[in-house]
Amino acid sequence: MSKDYNQLPQVAFSILLALSLKERHGYEIIKQVEEDSNSKIKLGPGALYTSIKQLRSKGLIVEVKRPDDSRRRYYKLSGAGAKALESELEYYENVVRLAKKRHALSNVHLYA
């Protein structure tokens, strides 16, 4: 397991996840994030581009120019971004596995 797993804020993780299938422009990212989170994460342009700026500065996503759509900028995962996402997913897998092993999910009901 990578030592820097689980270092991504939730919105940043959601954007990486949205870009894991294909490159997308801003509104497509917003829609995909909303869909992936069952409408729990509803981004506006401000929050979206603040996160995009951070992800770009960390080299996790890169901008792509599309000749067929010059008005919009598209973004895709970089190699580092794919590794970060993989590391993050691995962390969550381990957390879920551990929770199941401890029957933590059934115990949660006791305190609900």
Place this chain on the structure above:
Amino acid sequence: MYTSMRRRQASFPIYRALLRFYPKTYRHEYGEQMVQTLADMLDDQHGRYERAAVWIRVGSDLPLSIVQENMNNIGATTMNKLTKLSNKQLLMSGGILAVLILLMAATWGRGFIVSNVARVFYLKPVQQMIVKRDGELANPFHTFGMDTLEKTSSCHVTAATFISTQVECTSSAHGYVKLSDNKDETVQKARALEATLEKQGYKAGSNEVTFTSLVAGTYEGKDYSPDAFYQKIDGPYMCVFDTTIAYANPAPRAISMDLSCRRTLEILGTPSNAGYRSSQGYL
């Protein structure tokens, strides 16, 4: 969609005005994309309420993002300026900053520091001086039946200018007693104490009130008199023996007695003891 886009972009003057609150570099990089994303969001909604929901989402999203980006920008600008400074400039800036901090600390903290230094080095000797003076005056409190005394010791700042600080450490014993009805015996005690004061080098105050005259006055119905006080300066210490009429008319007559010693610590100022000597203190 292109035609729709042009119409929508033209109708976003308020949103564009709000984008001006972002840092210039951020606005230059992402401003048009934010407007484009907003236009896409609105184009995808067909009902009035759905479009209103988009505006509500965008309106609640902007303020936090603007604050965050401006905070990031301030941090980045500061770091950028710092990294552009040469080592020499950085050292000079650090030195100036250190001097400013030291000056502030000296201004704000010197009273605290000096009074605590004085407390450590001066307070106990001052307390010992009180005991010594009490002994050489043959325990005046006990002589007059004052067995319960109020004793205090403290150091505090008495004067401070831009560079100088004066701290005074004082120790005192204070007593109060009802005088006996035997005037002759009491006045005799007062006279003896007064002789001891003179013998031990105390100088009487210039108000012509002596300890004996003050005590004798209480038997004549006086319920007020200026203090009868005596002062002795010995090296850095100044001690004062002070007596007042507490109550005299009607009886029972009573006096209060105070013996105190003090020593001052002067940092970058005129030593107080020189001042005591030149003006003879309270005399």
